[in-house]
Amino acid sequence: DAKTTQPPSMDCAEGRAANLPCNHSTISGNEYVYWYRQIHSQGPQYIIHGLKNNETNEMASLIITEDRKSSTLILPHATLRDTAVYYCIVIPNRSGGSNYKLTFGKGTLLTVNP
Amino acid sequence: SQTIHQWPATLVQPVGSPLSLECTVEGTSNPNLYWYRQAAGRGLQLLFYSVGIGQISSEVPQNLSASRPQDRQFILSSKKLLLSDSGFYLCAWSVGRGANQPQHFGDGTRLSIL
Numbered sequence: 499d500a501k502t503t504q505p506p507s508m509d510c511a512e513g514r515a516a517n518l519p520c521n522h523s524t525i526s527g528n529e530y531v532y533w534y535r536q537i538h539s540q541g542p543q544y545i546i547h548g549l550k551n552n553e554t555n556e557m558a559s560l561i562i563t564e565d566r567k568s569s570t571l572i573l574p575h576a577t578l579r580d581t582a583v584y585y586c587i588v589i590p591n592r593s594g595g596s597n598y599k600l601t602f603g604k605g606t607l608l609t610v611n612p
Numbered sequence: 613s614q615t616i617h618q619w620p621a622t623l624v625q626p627v628g629s630p631l632s633l634e635c636t637v638e639g640t641s642n643p644n645l646y647w648y649r650q651a652a653g654r655g656l657q658l659l660f661y662s663v664g665i666g667q668i669s670s671e672v673p674q675n676l677s678a679s680r681p682q683d684r685q686f687i688l689s690s691k692k693l694l695l696s697d698s699g700f701y702l703c704a705w706s707v708g709r710g711a712n713q714p715q716h717f718g719d720g721t722r723l724s725i726l
Contacts (some may be wrong), residue, residue, distance in 0.1 A: 530711045541618075541702050541717035542656075549712075593713040596712050599658035599671065600648070600704075 502586045507607040516573040520586030523567040524605050528591045531562060533571045535582040576610045583607050613641035618703050618718035626726050631690040633721050635703030636676055643705040645686040650700040698725045
């Protein structure tokens, strides 16, 4: 499975857009890019995922480069409650649709400052 | 909308005592269910997953067991807890098969073994 590389920490001002980068240069064609976040002492929260195209939902936007070797998670208007560790992971879509297991790396600690 | 409940939120147990953690999902039928453990300073480890009633797959040999007595109920058990069983236990659900279906987590149970 492809590995991901994320900066260990980032800061963002409240109300500004937070752009979190992720490198997955060894990603293969059938692997999805997923983003989760985990606020201290809570369970991980699913944010968004994509395969090739850019995706947007009520929480965030996911921009995947054309070569799929990197992606950026965008929180358009960060709030203090968005302070969390953000995990970018790559998950293969195995033949037969078997279940997959999530494994988080160290992620990026995003701190939103007032 | 779908919701997932885990209880208790925190638990302190002596070594050698039994364990029973419960997870229930509402608002969906025939979900895939997962038990993960997140140890302090370590990543996420899949312990068990289930694609249906009575169907349990174990990822890691250990002194824990899982059961799924009802469609939306998943139970994690142990007959005798070890110190190494301390950690943050997370239940998750998904629907369908394959990597295009996100997993959604509960708020977790923080287990401390004394």
